[in-house]
Amino acid sequence: MKRTTNWTSTLLIALGSVLILFPLYMAVSIALKNPEEMAQSIFSLPTGFHISNFAEAIELTNFFQSFKNSAFITIFTVVLTLLTNSMVAYAVARNMNKKYFKGLYFYFISAMFIPFPIIMLPIVKLTTALQMNNPSGLIILYIVYGLSFNTFVYVGYIKSIPGELEEAAIVDGATIWGTFWKIIFPLLGPINATVGILTCLWAWNDFMLPLIILGKPEMATLPLVQYVFQGQFSTNFNLAFASYLMALLPMVAIYLFAQKWIINGVTQGAVK
Structure with a gap:
């Protein structure tokens, strides 16, 4: 049987995934940055993993x-x-x-x-x-x-x-x-x-x-x-x-x- 792709459902699922995953990405990214990296760009990936943030937060x-x-x-x-x-x-x-x-x-x-x-x-x-x-x-x-x-x-x-x-x-x-x-x-x-x-x-x-x-x-x-x-x-x-x-x-x-x-x-x- 030939399969057909439901593009409407696919696009809605992709949009929903982005809406859920983007805030999670932002949370993890910000938690691993230092203040200098935050000042440069809030959306970019962290240049290093600042695990000390977690120790200080604790x-x-x-x-x-x-x-x-x-x-x-x-x-x-x-x-x-x-x-x-x-x-x-x-x-x-x-x-x-x-x-x-x-x-x-x-x-x-x-x-x-x-x-x-x-x-x-x-x-x-x-x-x-x-x-x-x-x-x-x-x-x-x-x-x-x-x-x-x-x-x-x-x-x-x-x-x-x-x-x-x-x-x-x-x-x-x-x-x-x-x-x-x-x-x-x-x-x-x-x-x-x-x-x-x-x-x-x-x-x-x-x-x-x-x-x-x-x-x-x-x-x-x-x-x-x-x-x-x-x-x-x-x-x-x-x-x-x-x-x-x-x-x-x-x-x-x-x-x-x-x-x-x-x-x-x-x-x-x-x-x-």
């Missing part, structure tokens, strides 16, 4: 302490989100025939349409009053704020699981708690992967919530410490981009490894 940002803070917050947020949000969604999904749970479902979904700036000031005042302006309080906020979207995808996925599995387990003497953890939760593997990865990316890259919640400099996460490169009259772009790359690499690796679960989980969770 020192200025207290990188390893910030990395530890981000890792602590992200790991606990992901684990607790999977455990708690899946249970809430299971209770809602299996009781949608009752008005209370159906109303609760739409109540959770409606939270996705509330702009964050509207609730930002009350959050700051409440967390300060409850002494939650620390990493533990930030983890709790991430779990609560992720509940609306996670409930949406979890409920759609749980509805596709036959209820006869739970009925058979109950006949065999299993409790509702045992049925969920031994039968339902293992079947939630694809959607758990999706929720876990999206939560991981959000908690790791988030800037606004840590900015308004964390009260001490030693609690700062990686997105927060990037401010150190911005002075009143200038910005050290070489060190800044070196720091950006180091903060970005863990999430890029995770996303590249798990992108198929993200796509599959979202489509299976949103469409029954």
Whole structure:
């Protein structure tokens, strides 16, 4: 059979690739340059690999302490989100025939349409009053704020699981708690992967919530410490981009490894 080339699709793919790869090229190029090379041309390739930029960025940002803070917050947020949000969604999904749970479902979904700036000031005042302006309080906020979207995808996925599995387990003497953890939760593997990865990316890259919640400099996460490169009259772009790359690499690796679960989980969770 004679193959024909779809030039429109090819050009669109090429354009999309350029739009994605060009910013990445700029980030790597600037991170490897010195200020003199930046003054000559921002688009040219670096004449040498100035690895010292990365070492200096690590020192200025207290990188390893910030990395530890981000890792602590992200790991606990992901684990607790999977455990708690899946249970809430299971209770809602299996009781949608009752008005209370159906109303609760739409109540959770409606939270996705509330702009964050509207609730930002009350959050700051409440967390300060409850002494939650620390990493533990930030983890709790991430779990609560992720509940609306996670409930949406979890409920759609749980509805596709036959209820006869739970009925058979109950006949065999299993409790509702045992049925969920031994039968339902293992079947939630694809959607758990999706929720876990999206939560991981959000908690790791988030800037606004840590900015308004964390009260001490030693609690700062990686997105927060990037401010150190911005002075009143200038910005050290070489060190800044070196720091950006180091903060970005863990999430890029995770996303590249798990992108198929993200796509599959979202489509299976949103469409029954």
